[in-house]
Amino acid sequence: MARFVARRCAQMGVLFVVFLSLLFVLMNAQPGSISDQYIGDPNIPPEARQMIAERLGLDRPLPERYAAYMRNFFTGNLGVSFSEYPRPVLDILAERFPRTLFLFLSATLLAYWVGFRAGKLLVWRRGKTAEHTVNVVGIVLGTVFEPWFYLMMIYLFSFMLGWFPAGRLIENALWFDAGFSVNQVFLRLLLTTGVAGAAVAAVLTAACAVGQPRARSALRGGGVALAGGGLLAYWLASPMRPYAADLVWHAILPVTCLTLVAFGGVMLLMRSSMLETLREDYIFTARAKGLPERVIRDRHAARNAMLPIVTSLVFSLAGVLGGGIIVESVFSWPGMGQALLEAVVLEDIPLAVGALGLLGALALVAHLVVDILYTYLDPRMRVR
Amino acid sequence: MTTSTGTLTGPLWRTRVKLAATASASNWRLFSQSLLGRFGLVIIGVFALMALAHPLLMGTVWDKRIYDPVVGYDAVASEQVIVERVTDPTTQIDLDTARLRGDIDAQVGDVVTQLLQPAPPSRAHLLGTDPLGRDVLSQLMASARAAFALGALAALVTVVIATIIGSVAAYFGGITDGALMRFADLVILIPSLSLLIVLSGFFTLGLLHLGIVIGLLSGFGGTAIVLKSQALTVTVKPFVDAARVAGGGHAHIVFRHIVPNVLPLSLLYMVFTVTGAITTEAVLSFFGLLNVPMSWGIMLNTTQINGYLLRGIDYWWLVIPPGLAVTLLATAFFLVGRAMDEVVNPRLRSR
Numbered sequence: 001m002a003r004f005v006a007r008r009c010a011q012m013g014v015l016f017v018v019f020l021s022l023l024f025v026l027m028n029a030q031p032g033s034i035s036d037q038y039i040g041d042p043n044i045p046p047e048a049r050q051m052i053a054e055r056l057g058l059d060r061p062l063p064e065r066y067a068a069y070m071r072n073f074f075t076g077n078l079g080v081s082f083s084e085y086p087r088p089v090l091d092i093l094a095e096r097f098p099r100t101l102f103l104f105l106s107a108t109l110l111a112y113w114v115g116f117r118a119g120k121l122l123v124w125r126r127g128k129t130a131e132h133t134v135n136v137v138g139i140v141l142g143t144v145f146e147p148w149f150y151l152m153m154i155y156l157f158s159f160m161l162g163w164f165p166a167g168r169l170i171e172n173a174l175w176f177d178a179g180f181s182v183n184q185v186f187l188r189l190l191l192t193t194g195v196a197g198a199a200v201a202a203v204l205t206a207a208c209a210v211g212q213p214r215a216r217s218a219l220r221g222g223g224v225a226l227a228g229g230g231l232l233a234y235w236l237a238s239p240m241r242p243y244a245a246d247l248v249w250h251a252i253l254p255v256t257c258l259t260l261v262a263f264g265g266v267m268l269l270m271r272s273s274m275l276e277t278l279r280e281d282y283i284f285t286a287r288a289k290g291l292p293e294r295v296i297r298d299r300h301a302a303r304n305a306m307l308p309i310v311t312s313l314v315f316s317l318a319g320v321l322g323g324g325i326i327v328e329s330v331f332s333w334p335g336m337g338q339a340l341l342e343a344v345v346l347e348d349i350p351l352a353v354g355a356l357g358l359l360g361a362l363a364l365v366a367h368l369v370v371d372i373l374y375t376y377l378d379p380r381m382r383v384r
Numbered sequence: 385m386t387t388s389t390g391t392l393t394g395p396l397w398r399t400r401v402k403l404a405a406t407a408s409a410s411n412w413r414l415f416s417q418s419l420l421g422r423f424g425l426v427i428i429g430v431f432a433l434m435a436l437a438h439p440l441l442m443g444t445v446w447d448k449r450i451y452d453p454v455v456g457y458d459a460v461a462s463e464q465v466i467v468e469r470v471t472d473p474t475t476q477i478d479l480d481t482a483r484l485r486g487d488i489d490a491q492v493g494d495v496v497t498q499l500l501q502p503a504p505p506s507r508a509h510l511l512g513t514d515p516l517g518r519d520v521l522s523q524l525m526a527s528a529r530a531a532f533a534l535g536a537l538a539a540l541v542t543v544v545i546a547t548i549i550g551s552v553a554a555y556f557g558g559i560t561d562g563a564l565m566r567f568a569d570l571v572i573l574i575p576s577l578s579l580l581i582v583l584s585g586f587f588t589l590g591l592l593h594l595g596i597v598i599g600l601l602s603g604f605g606g607t608a609i610v611l612k613s614q615a616l617t618v619t620v621k622p623f624v625d626a627a628r629v630a631g632g633g634h635a636h637i638v639f640r641h642i643v644p645n646v647l648p649l650s651l652l653y654m655v656f657t658v659t660g661a662i663t664t665e666a667v668l669s670f671f672g673l674l675n676v677p678m679s680w681g682i683m684l685n686t687t688q689i690n691g692y693l694l695r696g697i698d699y700w701w702l703v704i705p706p707g708l709a710v711t712l713l714a715t716a717f718f719l720v721g722r723a724m725d726e727v728v729n730p731r732l733r734s735r
Contacts, residue, residue, distance in 0.1 A: 015570050022570075030586035136420070139722075143659055143714040147670045148684060148707030155694055166694075322577030326667060340578055341671060344585035356575075356582045363573045 001375065008371050012364050017070070019360050023353060024069050028062070073357060079350035083343065089354040092339060097358065098187055099169065100324060100335035102251070104362070107258035108313075108320050115263040116309060119270025120302050123278065124293070135271075138264030146323060150257050150330040157253055164253040167331040171246050178243055185243045196231040200224055254331045262320050269312050273305040280304070307378055313370045317363055414727045421723020427716035431528045431709075438525035446522065453526035453678045457517045459499035460506060466494045473698050502692060505701055512701040514683065515690035524705050527680045531713060534595045534665050535658035541599025542607055542657045543650045549604065550611030551642040554619050555634070565612065571605035580664065584673035591676050594668070598661045607653045611646055618645045648728045655721035659714045666710040680706040 044052070053059050057068060072078070078089035118134060125131045141149075158166035165171065170182055203223025210216040235241055277283065278301055286296045325337030332338070336355050343351035415421055442448065450458045464477040477498065482490040490496060503513045511520035549568075553561040576598075583589065583597065618624065619642060627637050668674050669681025672689075676682060683706040684693070692699045 011566075015566075015573065018570055019574065026583065026586060139420075139718060140711065140715050143663065143711065143718045145663060145666050145680075145684075145707050145710035145714070147667060148703075148710070151693055151703075152707075159694060318573065318575045321575040325577055325581070329671065337578070340581060344581050344673065345671075347585060349585065352582050352585055356578050359575050359578050360573070363575055367573055 004375060005372060008368055012368050016361060016364055019364075020070065020073055020357060021066075023357060023360075024066055027349070027353060078354035078357075081343075081348055081351045083346040083348040083351065089350050092351060093336060093354055093358055095183060096334060096336045096339050098183065098190060099333065100328070100337060100359075101362070102186070102190055103254060103258065103324050103327065103333065103335060104320060104366075106251075106255050107262060107324070108317070110255065110259040111262035111316075111320070112266055112309070112313070114259065115266025116270055116302075116306070118263070119267040120274060120297060120305075122267065122271045123274040123301075124297060134267070138267045140264075141260050142262075142264030142268075144261065146261060146326045147330050149261065150327060153253065153257050154330070165250055167250075167254075167333065169247070169250055169332075169334055170243075171250075174246055175243065180240055180243060182247075185240045186247060188238075188240060189244050189247060192231055192234055196227045199227040199230075203227070254327045254333055257331075258320065258323055258327050261323055262316060265316055265319075266309060266312065270305060270309055273308045274301055277301045277305040307374070310370060310374050310377060317366045317370070321359055321363060411727050415723050418723035418726060420719045421726075424716040424719030424723065427712055428720065431713050431716075432532065434525045435529040435532050438522070438529060441525075442522075446519075451519045451522045453518065453523040456519060456522065458503075458509070458513060458519065459501060459517050460503035460509070460513065462498055462500045462503070463495050464498050466490055466492050466496060468492055473695075502690075502699055502702055511705055514686055514702060515692060516686065520683070520701055520705060523678055523683055524680070524709060526678050527683065527706070527709070528713075530591060530676065530679045531662050531665070531710075534591050535661050535717070537592070537595030538598040538602070538661035539654040539657045541596055542603040543654045545600065545603030546607035546611050546653065547643055547646055547650045549608040550613075551615045551638050551646055553608070553612045554615035555638050555642055561612075565609065568605050568608045571601060572609075574601075576601050577664065577667065580668060581671070581673060584668060588675050589668075590674070591665075591679075594665060594674060594676075595661065598664055599657070602653075602657050602660065607650075607657070610653065611650060614649045615642055615646050618642050621645075652721060652724050652728050655717055655724060658717045659721070662710060662714045662717070680710045 050059075057065060060068075076090055078093070081087050081089050081092055084092060118138070122131050122134060154166050157164050175182070200223060203226075204220060207216050207219045207223070210219055235244055238244070283296060283300055286300045291300075321337075324335070325341060327333065328335045328337035329341050336359060340352055340355040340359070343349070343355060442451065448456070450456050462475075464475055464482075466479055466482050467476045468478070470476045470478050477496065479490065479492055482494075482496055485496075485498070487496055501513065501517050502515045503509060503517075505512045509519050509521065511524065514520055514523065549564055553564045579601075580589075580594075580597065587593065589597070624637060624641055627641050632640075665674070665676075665679060666681035666684075669676055669679050670685050670688070672685050674681075684703075687693050687699075687702040687706075692702050695703075
């Protein structure tokens, strides 16, 4: 297991270097060069132009520039943003990364949970109107023109119903004399939710070892209630409470939108995977033993049908990241996707390249996590 | 072409045509079992008709100066009542706006003639005009053509690359396979929308470039992996060995024996690529990053930058048609792909 993880990590490292090299090639293949925004200005005299080029290192040969680029990337020196001069790119991205991570993680987990359950239930409703309806809804949401769909949702829930704010991360007036920065509260929120989630996961894993069914479900219910209650109690007592509530209130609509767009694919895959699993002999055996349908569905079929879903996580990660960019820009959610889009519009190339590099790193790490998860779920992989 | 096979008589091509006819008949029977698949085909047909009708209409009924999707202009004159609070923006106007538009002495209750620029649907403009006075229906139809062109280009590039890569990787195996598949892993992992956004910052992307880039990303990535696994099942078939024993070269075996057997599945992935290409183009032009004269994304972009997007149903003809068109066409291709999956995929067929 350890060897497998080490090998995958090494592979991911190599892939990341190749990805960065590709980025460098693209950057240098563009007509003109990064500095043309400055150098192209006819008001700049030739000597000053030469000086700028030297300062940016553009007079050096290509291999040397490549080496410097790689060195800088791995030492965290992503340069200085043009549009928010003199702020370093890394500073901007560090501020925005948690927000994107939050959107990405919550939407992915929710989409998988909803898709898994919906796909499982769909198989038991084969041929009924409910199946066709959910199917069509899933397909349409999966292929919908995303910005348009998000805007319709904003129109419906923010303007017509007024339930949620129309985008943005915070209500500025509320935060005026808050005494905390947005990221402080946001990170605390992420941390506590993560701790609670880890506790729930630990309890659920421990519950698997308990043999007696009633004790097992009691342990599960108690553990989840305790973790949830603890999280709630912590935030009710915290001085950051109104601000955290504001953040959560702003996050509901974007997360919902991203989940809706992403769950369809998981659902369809789970459905076909379930159909395949149901033809296996062990399902036949389970039926012959007279087990209730629900047990066959949840214990025997769904667990085995889950494997292809986990594999498909890899494919949908990039999709959720892309959807995240659209969500961030439509909801004015100041994350990395929005930074990327604004950087491109403002021709802030250091920020754009930095954001793309970091998004690529995020995708690679997520892929690694999924790989390890897969070996954990499939015993056949562990033996090898 | 006059050689005859053992039991069948007559020229070989005739047998081939006959075989193709029976195969396509049974394939169509399988395909048409799927209601959603047929529904998708109908939608694609409607959009194809729209795309084909546009140049015809421009040449005959529609005046180029008024109906051109990009440079046409028509301001519909409409009488509007000046009121205190506007409840219906198509027939009413508030006092400040009326005064700003030139009529300084206007009073509440007066009727003024306005040149409407997003004009509501009328007999001359069935879907109204956009904020720049251009016919929305004409734009919608012209964009359908752009969407089809882009989808076809992206799908073609994808299939050519993915089929060749998949077949070559499966046939040669070893280092070739490893290198190509690791590269495919990388391409899958790159968040493609972010990459395209950054590319649009580096280069001026038109429809042609975008189609090629989307095709490359899909062709070197996921599609290549799927087609390789299909090609693997072909390379172990006896006829490949037979071809090799008969003295067939590598190129001959790959292109005459493996590629034709992978082609049905390639066709399926062609259809799925179209869905991706259409939505990607729409998203990028919605953000205003592409150099495309007219597309559904551009239509929504125009609506947004002129501030009509969140006016909801007041200006429905600006908001609903482009968004619905993208969604419908992309969904239709996806549905057709799923129905084709039942035909092409032997695993699903037995169900």
